[in-house]
Amino acid sequence: MKILSIALILLSTTCFASDYQPTAGASGAQMFREACAACHGDDGTGKFGLFFDLSTSTLLDAQMKEAIQQGGLMMPSFANIKGKELDVLVTYIRSLGRVIAIKQ
Ligand code: HEC
Numbered sequence: 519m520k521i522l523s524i525a526l527i528l529l530s531t532t533c534f535a536s537d538y539q540p541t542a543g544a545s546g547a548q549m550f551r552e553a554c555a556a557c558h559g560d561d562g563t564g565k566f567g568l569f570f571d572l573s574t575s576t577l578l579d580a581q582m583k584e585a586i587q588q589g590g591l592m593m594p595s596f597a598n599i600k601g602k603e604l605d606v607l608v609t610y611i612r613s614l615g616r617v618i619a620i621k622q
Contacts, residue, residue: 536594538552544603550607
């Protein structure tokens, strides 16, 4: 069952644009939970061990924003996350890395 849902997540999003629309003024945590946690895990360390661990990403902010807006091989593009929401989301992803670093 788990394998099936993973396959469905992949199939339904592969090479597709996400129409996810963040609420104006949404917090980074809210957007991450709604749009990203299904693949990247609640704490950004990656789900299923298969997806990129965002907490250790070495991307610069500008590159991370580009990755979110353009998507990847398996990651959908999130063109609707932009401007202030995109800034807030990237700040939140950065904070995930810090939380994990403190835990170690
Ligand atoms: C369908 C699963 C899925 C969803 C949903 C998803 N991602 Fe991803 N993401 C991936 C995969 C897989 C990769 C690795 C690149 C690739 O092959 O697409 C990735 C890569 C990334 C990267 C690049 C990391 C690096 O260091 O190169 C960032 C940043 C990122 N995702 C952020 C997000 C954010 C923010 C969201 C929510 C708005 C999100 N992702 C939603 C699957 C997903």
